Structure formats: structure tokens, C-alpha cells
Amino acid sequence: MHLCLNISNRKFGMRYNNKLLICLCIFGVLAIAVPFWKCTNINKQDNNFFRKETAVNPFLDGDVISEKSKTQNVDESDKNDLEQDEEEDEDGADDNDYKVEKAKEDENGKNEALTYDKVDCHINNEYTIECRRDNEEVYIPFTFLRKYFEVYGSYSDEDDHFDWQHSYSKVYQPKEKYSPSGVFMFFEHYNVEVRERVKCISGLTGVPVSNQWSPKGYYYPIQIAQFGLSHYSKHLTEPKPKVQIYEDGSDYGNWKLPDKMSFIRSTFQNGEKVVEFKTSESFEEPGIVLNLGEEDNVILSFDIKFVKNGSVTLVLQTRNKNGPTLVTYICSNTMMMVSGKRIFYGIGAATSWRHLTRDIIVDFQKGASVKLARNKKRRKALLGKLVSLKLRGHGWIDNVTFSSSAHVAHFYDAADWLVSNQNQNGGWPIPVKRRLADGALELPPGWYSAMGQGQAMSLLVRAYLFSKDETYLKSALLATKLFEVKSSNNGVMTHFMDKHVWYEEYPTTPGLFVLNGFIYSLFGLYDLKMTAPKGSRYSSERLFNAGMESLKAMLLMFDTGSGSIYDLRHVTLGIAPNLARWDYHTTHINQLLTLASIDDSEIFPETAKRWTSYMKGKRADHN
Numbered sequence: 001m002h003l004c005l006n007i008s009n010r011k012f013g014m015r016y017n018n019k020l021l022i023c024l025c026i027f028g029v030l031a032i033a034v035p036f037w038k039c040t041n042i043n044k045q046d047n048n049f050f051r052k053e054t055a056v057n058p059f060l061d062g063d064v065i066s067e068k069s070k071t072q073n074v075d076e077s078d079k080n081d082l083e084q085d086e087e088e089d090e091d092g093a094d095d096n097d098y099k100v101e102k103a104k105e106d107e108n109g110k111n112e113a114l115t116y117d118k119v120d121c122h123i124n125n126e127y128t129i130e131c132r133r134d135n136e137e138v139y140i141p142f143t144f145l146r147k148y149f150e151v152y153g154s155y156s157d158e159d160d161h162f163d164w165q166h167s168y169s170k171v172y173q174p175k176e177k178y179s180p181s182g183v184f185m186f187f188e189h190y191n192v193e194v195r196e197r198v199k200c201i202s203g204l205t206g207v208p209v210s211n212q213w214s215p216k217g218y219y220y221p222i223q224i225a226q227f228g229l230s231h232y233s234k235h236l237t238e239p240k241p242k243v244q245i246y247e248d249g250s251d252y253g254n255w256k257l258p259d260k261m262s263f264i265r266s267t268f269q270n271g272e273k274v275v276e277f278k279t280s281e282s283f284e285e286p287g288i289v290l291n292l293g294e295e296d297n298v299i300l301s302f303d304i305k306f307v308k309n310g311s312v313t314l315v316l317q318t319r320n321k322n323g324p325t326l327v328t329y330i331c332s333n334t335m336m337m338v339s340g341k342r343i344f345y346g347i348g349a350a351t352s353w354r355h356l357t358r359d360i361i362v363d364f365q366k367g368a369s370v371k372l373a374r375n376k377k378r379r380k381a382l383l384g385k386l387v388s389l390k391l392r393g394h395g396w397i398d399n400v401t402f403s404s405s406a407h408v409a410h411f412y413d414a415a416d417w418l419v420s421n422q423n424q425n426g427g428w429p430i431p432v433k434r435r436l437a438d439g440a441l442e443l444p445p446g447w448y449s450a451m452g453q454g455q456a457m458s459l460l461v462r463a464y465l466f467s468k469d470e471t472y473l474k475s476a477l478l479a480t481k482l483f484e485v486k487s488s489n490n491g492v493m494t495h496f497m498d499k500h501v502w503y504e505e506y507p508t509t510p511g512l513f514v515l516n517g518f519i520y521s522l523f524g525l526y527d528l529k530m531t532a533p534k535g536s537r538y539s540s541e542r543l544f545n546a547g548m549e550s551l552k553a554m555l556l557m558f559d560t561g562s563g564s565i566y567d568l569r570h571v572t573l574g575i576a577p578n579l580a581r582w583d584y585h586t587t588h589i590n591q592l593l594t595l596a597s598i599d600d601s602e603i604f605p606e607t608a609k610r611w612t613s614y615m616k617g618k619r620a621d622h623n
Contacts, residue, residue: 116134119131119132171615172593177597182236192230193362194362197212199211199336200336203356203358204347206357213432222452234405248273255288255391258280262280279392282392283392289390292387292388293387295385297403300402303356305397306395309331309393311331311391312389312391313389316387327345329358330344350395411459422478430449447490448507449517450482453521457476462527464476473531477540512567515566515567515588516566552601559610585614585615592608
């Protein structure tokens with residue numbers, strides 16, 4: 001406007017056209033507005049430092065905001081690494097000083113600009129990062145704070161705020177006094193089978209196969225006990241499952257035969273009505289088909305017996321619509337095999353009756369190498385529907401059901417594995433080598449774990465109380481034998497400073513004194529001493545009391561003033577302390593809160609309260 005007025009008042013000594021004047025005015029305005037708009041746009045881009053969208057910035061090394069799931073709870077030692085990959089500087093912003101403008105409203109509701117100056121921050125005289133200054137206030141990039149202080153954050157688009165958390169894990173307050181027949185601690189929140197360290201759920205035994213320390217896969221007693229304890233706890237806390245029966249031996253009219261040579265009919269086995277079937281064993285043939293269209297219930301259970309060889313195939317339609325995937329259970333000892341869109345699980349010879357319970361989503365995802373969602377609804381969302389069930393070979397089938405859960409069946413699978421695989425020493429040897437403390441210590445294959453023994457006892461006691469089958473109780477009583485054997489003699493018992501007895505999760509020499517594993521072993525001894533008959537409980541009671549005395553004497557050695565310590569390697573090996581990451585820290589707290597429900601000592605609730613405050617950034621007082 002000012003430019004136009006100046007032009008109109010100039011005397012050129014000639015007449016000029018009004019249209020020309022208007023064009024000159026417009027040109028003048030654009031000459032000023034365009035550079036101003038570009039400058040403002042740069043400032044707006046730079047202002048993104050304070051917003052979620054800032055992914056590429058000269059002073060930020062990756063995503064500013066961690067995913068919301070980073071601040072939500074995860075189970076015990078199942079937490080994924082939270083570190084994010086660093087990214088190169090891609091912004092190309094000029095290194096010269098400039099100001100960042102951010103609009104805000106003044107008291108009268110008018111917009112005014114806040115300005116932020118670029119400023120270098122020297123960190124402990126070691127290196128420099130780029131920050132922002134507003135008068136006396138300095139703003140430091142959260143990506144730096146996250147890594148430097150190991151804190152976590154997430155941005156909420158819904159109500160435009162930022163959540164800051166000092167820890168990523170959660171403490172579970174006990175809902176009732178701990179009981180050998182009740183929920184095992186907080187294990188109703190565990191989903192053992194979806195862990196990445198679980199290779200698959202064995203078709204032979206129905207329990208997890210671990211790949212934590214060997215990619216080939218092996219049975220890990222701790223993992224199996226936790227699998228059983230989690231399903232038992234879910235059984236006590238979740239609603240009754242929905243069950244849909246597809247075949248109970250009385251109605252076989254829904255099965256479709258592939259040819260005239262095949263048959264399916266109702267018959268009797270051991271006085272029970274079952275369905276007999278016969279068709280080709282070949283996978284090139286369609287098999288005898290039962291159409292399902294099942295979308296809600298994804299746990300398959302059935303009883304099966306083959307004359308010689310055969311298979312059961314489930315046809316799945318997944319959400320990706322890339323065609324059906326076939327999950328097949330075969331008469332083989334093969335653990336798991338994948339060929340194209342066919343996933344095979346061996347169930348053994350199956351020439352005698354076998355009861356199988358399979359989580360179809362887990363079987364599909366383990367075979368397809370799909371990352372498993374911990375949330376049950378999210379896992380279910382990956383699956384479109386169960387299309388059909390196919391039988392091949394000659395055999396008998398009964399009780400074909402699909403249900404929303406089958407916690408009791410999984411619980412018994414784990415308990416039965418423990419009974420069947422316990423050796424004469426009362427233990428469950430771990431068949432892989434374990435290196436610890438950066439290779440300073442090593443356990444050869446065949447070692448035992450006090451944590452494994454303890455959690456196995458907790459599971460076996462519950463199986464006994466649930467079924468009244470004394471086989472489980474006898475197995476639990478036998479498991480105490482290794483608590484009397486020194487670690488140096490392939491047992492699990494050691495002493496701290498030749499004084500306090502300790503039951504080792506990793507029985508190395510010298511000992512490591514892992515806290516959470518020791519406490520889990522105490523819960524196993526407690527469950528047994530509270531359940532076994534008077535004449536049989538002496539050993540477990542004595543071992544438990546001695547362990548509790550040691551725990552009370554040594555617990556505060558694991559307190560750092562800002563967190564807790566995983567073990568005492570810094571004392572026994574003379575190396576740096578092994579600080580507990582947050583999920584182990586919360587496991588310690590949960591264990592102490594549970595102990596407080598069965599023991600009157602003030603050390604457990606007081607320590608749990610102080611350790612909980614560390615999760616909010618509190619620290620012990622300075623001198």
C-alpha cells in the first residue's frame with residue numbers, strides 16, 4: 001500500500017495508464033510478501049522441534065517421540081530393547097544463528113510471536129548439542145534427554161500434550177493375600193507364548209520351545225513353568241471361555257468326502273462314540289473337509305488317533321488376503337517346518353489317542369515369522385477367519401471344538417511335562433550352555449536353576465490342589481533335593497560370605513546372587529510348605545525359613561538409591577554393578593509386595609515403597 005502511494009505521487013512529466021499503476025502496485029507487494037513467506041515457512045519448519053512431527057532435525061538423532069506402547073506395561077523379563085536407531089542429519093538447515101517464531105495469544109486474544117534463539121549446550125565439557133533459548137529458559141531436545149537419562153515419553157495428538165515417564169514398566173498391587181491355590185503373583189498379565197524367545201509351542205508336548213540361547217530350540221523349565229502359571233492365573237481371573245463344538249462323534253454329516261474311495265462314519269472306541277475316517281494321506285489330495293467360517297474362537301482342541309500315518313490341516317484366511325495359509329499337524333517328531341504357505345507341526349506317531357489344544361494364531365505367527373502382538377485382541381485382528389478343517393489318512397477323531405481360550409489345558413500340558421521330565425535328582429536340567437558376566441562365568445549344559453525349581457514347584461502344587469492327583473505333589477517334594485546341594489556340586493545352594501544361604505538362579509562359582517530368581521525359588525518353597533502334609537513339609541519349611549532370613553539380611557544390598565541391582569557380581573567378581581532395568585526393577589517390587597502379604601517384616605513394604613518412588617524419579621538423600 002505504501003509503495004503504491006509513493007508511485008502515484010511521483011511526477012513523471014507524462015500521463016500514465018491506471019492499469020499500469022495497478023500492475024506496478026501488485027508487483028511491489030509480491031516483491032515484499034514472497035521473501036517474507038519463505039522466511040516464515042523456514043521458521044515454521046524449525047518450530048517443529050517442539051512438535052511431534054519433528055523426525056529430521058539437525059539436533060535430533062531419530063524420533064523425538066517414542067511410541068505410546070513404550071510407556072505401557074510389559075511382563076517380567078520379556079521387555080524389548082527401547083533404544084532407537086540414530087538417523088543422519090537430513091534437514092539441511094543453515095548453521096547460522098536464527099530465531100524460531102511460535103505464535104501464541106496475548107491477554108486480549110491477539111496473536112503474538114514467541115522467539116527462540118539457537119544456542120549450543122556443552123555437555124560436561126565432552127560434547128555439544130544444539131538447543132533453544134527463550135530469555136533465561138533453555139530447551140533441550142527430548143531425544144538427548146531420553147538417551148542421556150534413560151527416560152521415556154510419548155506425544156498425544158488427541159489432547160495435544162506430552163507424557164514424560166521415568167520408567168516403562170508397571171507395579172501390580174496384590175489384590176489379596178498370596179495363596180498356593182490362587183493367582184501366581186501378577187502372572188495373569190503374562191503371555192509367554194508370544195515372546196520372541198519362544199520358537200514355537202511344541203505339537204509333541206504342548207509346551208513352549210525356547211530359542212533364547214540356542215536357535216535350534218530346546219525345553220527351558222523356567223519358560224514352561226511360567227507358561228503353566230500364566231494360564232492357571234488367567235483361568236482364575238478371566239471369564240469362562242466361549243466354546244463351539246463342531247464334532248462330538250454323533251454327527252458327521254457336515255464332512256465332505258473328496259471321492260468314492262473315502263469314507264467317514266460314526267463308530268465306537270473304548271466305549272465312546274467317535275468318528276472314523278479314511279482317505280488318501282497325500283497333500284496333493286483335498287482330504288475330508290469340514291467347513292468352518294470361524295472368526296471368534298481361535299483355540300482348536302480335538303482327540304485324534306491314527307492307524308499309521310495321517311494329518312490334520314487347518315485352512316486360514318489372513319487379513320493380508322494373499323491367499324490361504326495351511327497349518328498342518330503331522331505324524332512326525334519334527335518340531336516345526338515351513339514350506340511356502342504350509343506350516344507343519346509334528347505331533348508324534350499318534351497311533352494311540354492324543355488330545356491336542358492349539359492356539360491357531362500363535363501357530364500361524366510362529367511359522368510365518370510374524371511379529372507377535374502381546375494384546376490378545378490385536379493378535380486376533382491379524383487373522384481373518386478359519387476356513388476349514390481337513391483330515392488325511394486313516395484314523396479316528398472326536399471332540400473337535402473351537403474356543404476363545406483353553407487355559408486349563410495349557411496349564412496341565414506344562415504340569416505334565418514337568419512330571420515326565422524330572423530326573424532322579426529332582427531337577428529339570430537345562431540342556432544348553434549359559435555364559436554370564438560378559439563371558440567371565442560359564443555354565444555347561446545340564447545345569448539347574450533354583451528359579452526353575454521354585455516355579456516348577458509352584459506350578460506342581462497348583463496342579464495337585466486343582467486335580468487332587470498326588471503325582472504332582474510327589475514331583476514338587478522331590479524338587480527340593482537340589483536346594484540341599486551346593487552350586488559347586490551341580491546343585492543350586494550357596495552362601496554369601498560363608499554366612500547367608502542363597503538359592504542361585506545361575507549356580508556359578510563364584511556366585512552371582514540374582515535377586516529375582518532367589519525370591520521366585522522362595523515362593524516355590526512356600527507353596528510346598530503350605531500344601532504338603534505335616535510329615536513331608538519339614539524340608540521345604542526349613543529351606544524357606546533360611547532363605548527368608550538371608551533375604552531380610554541382604555535385601556538392602558540391592559538398593560542403589562535410585563533403582564535396584566539385578567545381582568551382586570560387583571561384589572563377588574569385582575566388576576561394575578549390573579543394574580536392574582525397569583522391568584526387572586518392577587519385578588523386584590512386585591515380589592516384595594507379595595512377600596509382604598505373607599510376612600510381617602516391615603522391610604518388604606518399606607523397600608517396595610522406596611523402590612516404587614525411584615520409578616518417578618525420586619532419589620535417596622545426599623549426605
